[in-house]
Amino acid sequence: MSSRQRMAVTGSLVAASFSAVLILSGTAGADDQGPGSSKGGKAVDEAPAGVELTTLLPEKISVDNSTEKTAITATVKNGGTEDSGKISLLVVGFDGLTVKGVKGCSPLADDRLPEGSNSGFSCAIDNLAAGASRSYAVDASYDLGRAGKICLPVLSEDGKRTYWQQGPVPFGTTNPSPDAPATPLLLGTDNEPVNPGADELPRTGAARDLVPLGTLGASLLAAGAAGMWWSARRQPGRTAP
Numbered sequence: 192m193s194s195r196q197r198m199a200v201t202g203s204l205v206a207a208s209f210s211a212v213l214i215l216s217g218t219a220g221a222d223d224q225g226p227g228s229s230k231g232g233k234a235v236d237e238a239p240a241g242v243e244l245t246t247l248l249p250e251k252i253s254v255d256n257s258t259e260k261t262a263i264t265a266t267v268k269n270g271g272t273e274d275s276g277k278i279s280l281l282v283v284g285f286d287g288l289t290v291k292g293v294k295g296c297s298p299l300a301d302d303r304l305p306e307g308s309n310s311g312f313s314c315a316i317d318n319l320a321a322g323a324s325r326s327y328a329v330d331a332s333y334d335l336g337r338a339g340k341i342c343l344p345v346l347s348e349d350g351k352r353t354y355w356q357q358g359p360v361p362f363g364t365t366n367p368s369p370d371a372p373a374t375p376l377l378l379g380t381d382n383e384p385v386n387p388g389a390d391e392l393p394r395t396g397a398a399r400d401l402v403p404l405g406t407l408g409a410s411l412l413a414a415g416a417a418g419m420w421w422s423a424r425r426q427p428g429r430t431a432p
Contacts, residue, residue, distance in 0.1 A: 196268045201224035227266055230379045231360030232343075241273030241321070246357045253373040254333045261333045261376075263362075265343055268317070274320040277348035283311040285359050287382065288339030291330035294390035308342070315348075335374055338363060338382040360403055 227247030238244055247266040254261045265282065281299075284290040289310045292298075296314035304311050314327055329402050332341050342358035363382030368374045376382065 200262065203249055209324065214357070225227070227264070229357060232355060234355050234358035236312065236347075238271075238354040238355060239273065239276065241271045242269060242354070243271035244269055244275060244319075244345045244354045246345065246355060246376055248341065248343070248360065250378050251375055252333075252362055252378075253375050254335055255373050256335065256369065256371060259332045259334060261331055263331055263341065265341075265360045266324050266325060267319065267343075267345060269319040274321060275316070278316050278354070279344065279346040279348060279350060280314040280316060280318065280327075281305075281311055281342070281344050282314065282327070283308045283342040283344075283359070284331065286340065287334035287337030287342035288341055288362065289332050289334075290341075292330060293327050293329040296327060296329075300314055305342075311423050333362070333376070335367065335382070336384045338384075339376075344387050 228250050229245050229247055230250075232246060232392060234244075245268050246266065247264075249264050251260050252263050266413050269278055280296075282290050282296070285308050290312060291310070292315060293312040296312040299311040301314055301395055312329070316325065319325060338361055340359035340361045342356065342360070344356040345354045346352065347354065360379055360380055361381050362376040364376050365380065365382040365383045367383065
């Protein structure tokens with residue numbers, strides 16, 4: 192009987208990430224999500240000596256076909272030998288993926304959202320010890336008629352440096368399941384919506400319009416099909432949340 196090798200999904204497509212764990216009331220739960228992956232993540236600005244910050248997202252999530260609710264677990268980790276000190280994490284939704292809430296974190300006002308995003312939360316971490324990780328619970332929804340992406344940047348306390356950014360990385364499927372209770376979505380896969388008609392997936396309402404350019408002091412700019420970079424656009428006297 193042949194053995195199966197478990198493949199680890201490693202990603203270095205675009206820049207980097209902050210960590211947040213999403214937990215919501217829906218069909219899917221954290222136990223359904225499988226191993227975490229850093230796919231779509233990359234270090235941007237140099238972190239302090241001995242600090243190695245990364246983030247993880249589940250390889251698979253499930254979306255309730257009737258409510259469009261889902262659960263995502265995002266984790267930030269310090270794989271270095273020194274404590275991180277104060278850092279800031281952002282959980283940002285794009286297109287069909289909307290972040291509804293992150294436990295213990297503050298929502299970003301519409302005029303402070305990164306360019307092209309529809310929702311976002313800021314999470315302050317006083318310190319992440321060497322070898323430690325931290326997760327956050329977040330409510331989210333996914334419009335199965337559209338593509339959806341999430342981005343996790345890890346910023347310095349003042350927001351001037353991005354130590355790591357994962358995404359915007361898509362969750363999606365090339366085989367929608369309109370008649371099933373839930374549709375599984377895979378990390379790094381572009382969503383192929385069901386064609387309009389009798390088999391169209393249920394919707395909860397009109398999709399949110401994309402917000403105008405935010406004044407957060409950081410903005411996501413296109414960097415090819417793989418994702419977007421997080422680039423600082425700090426106004427004089429402004430600081431990141």
